[in-house]
Amino acid sequence: MDSIKSDNFYNCLKAMHTFAETYAQQTNTFFSVDPSVTSIIIAGLANYKDNDGVPLCPCRNYSNEKAEIELNYWICPCVSMRERKECHCKLFLQPNESDASSSQKISIETIYENL
Numbered sequence: 885m886d887s888i889k890s891d892n893f894y895n896c897l898k899a900m901h902t903f904a905e906t907y908a909q910q911t912n913t914f915f916s917v918d919p920s921v922t923s924i925i926i927a928g929l930a931n932y933k934d935n936d937g938v939p940l941c942p943c944r945n946y947s948n949e950k951a952e953i954e955l956n957y958w959i960c961p962c963v964s965m966r967e968r969k970e971c972h973c974k975l976f977l978q979p980n981e982s983d984a985s986s987s988q989k990i991s992i993e994t995i996y997e998n999l
């Protein structure tokens with residue numbers, strides 16, 4: 885990720901941080917034991933929100949991002965998360981997954997450290 889980011893990126897980062905914590909609580913899912921995983925995914929979502937206006941899933945390769953946005957499948961929370969609580973990015977983990985922590989919180993400072 886670029887080291888120099890716009891003010892809008894940091895606004896998007898705050899928005900995605902709040903979203904991730906709130907959505908984890910709503911869905912009874914938990915962040916990874918490795919905070920760098922959580923941080924990198926939140927930053928990836930913020931990057932898409934900054935560049936494209938919507939938080940497209942950062943763990944996939946897209947041949948046509950505009951078409952993906954119109955399909956609305958991989959905009960976070962994606963359909964597989966909404967329907968089956970399956971987050972292949974490991975941002976939202978089920979409590980019984982081996983790499984799930986017991987936390988639904990991450991500090992913004994930790995996210996900054998992983999930018």
Ligand code: SF4
Pocket residue numbers: 925940941942943958959960961962963965970971972973974975976
């Ligand atoms: S897999 Fe789905 S829920 Fe997980 S970060 Fe990607 S879009 Fe969001």
